[in-house]
Amino acid sequence: MLQRQEPTPAGIKSMSETIKTDVLIIGAGPVGLFAVFELGLLDIRAHLVDILDKVGGQCAELYPEKPIYDIPGIPIITGQGITDSLMHQIKPFHPTFHLGEMVTTLEKVGDPLFRVRTDAGKTFEAKCVVVAAGGGSFQPKRPPIKGVEAYEEKSVFYAVRKMEQFRDKRLLVVGGGDSALDWTLNLQPIAKRLTLVHRRDEFRGAPDSVNKMRSLVASGGMDLKIGQVSTLEGAEGTLSAVTVKGNDGKESRIELDAMLPFFGLTMKLGPVADWGLKMEEDLIPVDTGTFETSIPGIFAIGDINTYPGKLKLILSGFHEAALMSQKAFHYVFPEKRLVFQYTTSSTSLQKKLGVA
Ligand SMILES: Cc1cc2nc3c(=O)[nH]c(=O)nc-3n(C[C@H](O)[C@H](O)[C@H](O)COP(=O)(O)OP(=O)(O)OC[C@H]3O[C@@H](n4cnc5c(N)ncnc54)[C@H](O)[C@@H]3O)c2cc1C
Numbered sequence: 001m002l003q004r005q006e007p008t009p010a011g012i013k014s015m016s017e018t019i020k021t022d023v024l025i026i027g028a029g030p031v032g033l034f035a036v037f038e039l040g041l042l043d044i045r046a047h048l049v050d051i052l053d054k055v056g057g058q059c060a061e062l063y064p065e066k067p068i069y070d071i072p073g074i075p076i077i078t079g080q081g082i083t084d085s086l087m088h089q090i091k092p093f094h095p096t097f098h099l100g101e102m103v104t105t106l107e108k109v110g111d112p113l114f115r116v117r118t119d120a121g122k123t124f125e126a127k128c129v130v131v132a133a134g135g136g137s138f139q140p141k142r143p144p145i146k147g148v149e150a151y152e153e154k155s156v157f158y159a160v161r162k163m164e165q166f167r168d169k170r171l172l173v174v175g176g177g178d179s180a181l182d183w184t185l186n187l188q189p190i191a192k193r194l195t196l197v198h199r200r201d202e203f204r205g206a207p208d209s210v211n212k213m214r215s216l217v218a219s220g221g222m223d224l225k226i227g228q229v230s231t232l233e234g235a236e237g238t239l240s241a242v243t244v245k246g247n248d249g250k251e252s253r254i255e256l257d258a259m260l261p262f263f264g265l266t267m268k269l270g271p272v273a274d275w276g277l278k279m280e281e282d283l284i285p286v287d288t289g290t291f292e293t294s295i296p297g298i299f300a301i302g303d304i305n306t307y308p309g310k311l312k313l314i315l316s317g318f319h320e321a322a323l324m325s326q327k328a329f330h331y332v333f334p335e336k337r338l339v340f341q342y343t344t345s346s347t348s349l350q351k352k353l354g355v356a
Contacts, residue, residue, distance in 0.1 A: 017123075021047045021096075022332045024116050024126035026103045026272075029057020031302030031317030032132035033086040038325035040093030041349055044332050047126075048095055049118055051102040051137045051270075056083030058303075059314075061138060061265065072315055082314070092354045098122060100159070102137055106275040112297030112331050120161070127297070128328045131277075131284060132317070134303040137270035143174060143261040145229050154237035156259045160187070168192045172242060172254060174229060175262035181205035183260060184213055188222050195223040195254055197244055225252065229259070272304065280306055290327035291320045297331055299324045 023039055025032045028050035036046050054060055059068075059079035067076050077085070101118040106129060109115045116124040140158035142148060148156055160166070160183055167190045173180050176198040182205070188194045196213065203210045217224045227246035234240045241255045269282050277284050278294035283306035286292060291299050301324050302317035310316065329338050343349045350356035 018115075019047060019122065019124045021045060021124060021126050023047075023128045023130055023328060024049065024114070024124045025130045025132055026106075026116075027057060027132035027134055027302070027304070028052070028055040028097060028099070029132060029134045029302060030059050030082060030086060030314050031134070031321060032057070032130070033083070033090060034318050035130055035132060035301060035321040035324065036090040036093055036095045037086075038321045039328060040090065040095075041343070041352060042325055042329045042332075042338070043352070044325065044328060045093070046095050046130075047098065047124060049098045049101050049103050049116075049124075051100070051139070053100040055087060055097065055099070056080065057134050058267075059083050068314070070313065070315065092352060100161075102270065104271050106298070108295065108297075114297065128331050129298045130324060130328070131272065131293070131298065131300040131304055132302045132321075133270075133272050135267040136272065136282075136304075137268060138265040139268050139270065140261075141263040141266050143229070143263050145232060145261075147232055148261075151232065151234060151237055151239050151259070155234065155239035155257065156261065158261065160260070163187065163190065166191060166258060169257040170255060171195070172197060172229075172256045172259045173262070174198070174259065176200070176203045176205065177262060177264065178205040178209065179262035180260075181209040181213055183262065184222070185209060185216075187260075188216060192257075193223070195225060195256075197225045197227065197229060199226070199228050200247070201226050225254070227252075229261075232259075286320075289323065291324040292327060299328065 022044045023046045025035055025046050025048040028048045032048055039046050052061060060083045064080035065078055067078055069076055071077055101120040103116055104119050105117045107115050112127060114126050114129045166187050169192055171187055171191045171194045173184045174197045184196045216222045225244045227244045229242050230245040231243040232239060239256060239259060241253055243251050243253050245251050273279055284293050284300035284304055286300050286305045286307055288307045291301050293300050301320040303312045341349050347356050
């Protein structure tokens with residue numbers, strides 16, 4: 001789920017430090033993951049950023065248990081299964097993941113050198129950037145509560161970036177899925193008072209979390225209200241109270257400091273459109289020999305790109321990752337010659353994979 005990770009990956013000393021890498025991959029869906037493998041075979045190191053707090057993109061978020069039947073050589077595998085296999089396959093290349101963060105800006109600062117920033121305050125410098133952003137970034141759905149926009153980021157939060165922000169606060173968590181339940185259980189011990197609001201007395205989240213939440217309610221550690229948030233009270237972005245309308249029509253007023261609605265995720269193109277790349281109907285046109293975009297050194301692979309005959313399939317993205325890597329090699333190692341090799345017969349590739 002989107003909200004779980006706090007942005008503190010290993011190796012980062014401060015939020016203002018610039019992280020230098022050969023390649024920055026935007027999107028850790030199946031295609032971004034396979035790009036790590038193809039780049040790794042050519043000794044190119046990669047960092048990946050994804051707004052989700054897990055890898056696997058659409059496969060892991062939208063259909064983890066559905067079987068996929070058209071991955072070459074694998075007659076049947078689930079969305080989560082292919083994600084796990086890709087993670088196993090790229091292990092020898094030690095990619096660094098920055099999850100729960102959205103890439104917001106991408107600018108050219110050298111020839112080629114790119115500066116990339118995330119909404120968690122991180123800055124990267126990369127010789128090449130690979131946009132593997134699929135259908136766009138997964139973003140939280142806004143709840144259907146009149147006027148909620150006015151309180152966003154000040155009193156209404158769709159993600160928990162730092163739990164400390166909520167210490168000793170009166171919190172209202174809204175929703176009935178895993179995110180709502182997980183954050184209820186995580187924040188309850190540090191909150192001044194926590195109320196969970198859900199429209200019905202049945203929850204979609206893991207049964208264990210539901211049981212833990214119910215026993216907290218029974219012991220008086222938190223409140224549970226069945227109903228919907230109908231009105232908000234506050235001024236200048238600061239919420240002071242909400243009204244919850246019960247399914248029986250009765251209304252109750254709850255005073256609070258922050259509201260955390262968890263209404264699921266939706267895919268939006270997001271900031272990709274602001275990076276100065278040529279776009280065609282929200283997709284990035286590419287050269288099919290290299291999968292390079294209109295800006296040399298920036299590549300686009302997987303569902304985010306377009307070209308004549310494009311098929312939005314995982315197997316297409318894998319092919320695109322292989323060709324992209326060949327061109328990226330020339331930017332990362334301009335002085336080196338690239339020799340084409342098979343993994344079956346090259347001892348050098350096998351050493352990189354840890355199998356020789
Ligand atoms: C229900 C369903 C069934 C499918 N079945 C099949 C099938 O049987 N076979 C098949 O080949 N394909 C199938 N597909 C399509 C397949 O899932 C996609 O082709 C594939 O996921 C594309 O991979 P990707 O890595 O390009 O993008 P995605 O999987 O979309 O991953 C992109 C990632 O980029 C992240 N991202 C985007 N913008 C940013 C940003 N600014 N900052 C940080 N992160 C960002 C997103 O959060 C996302 O995690 C199916 C799709 C669906 C929805």
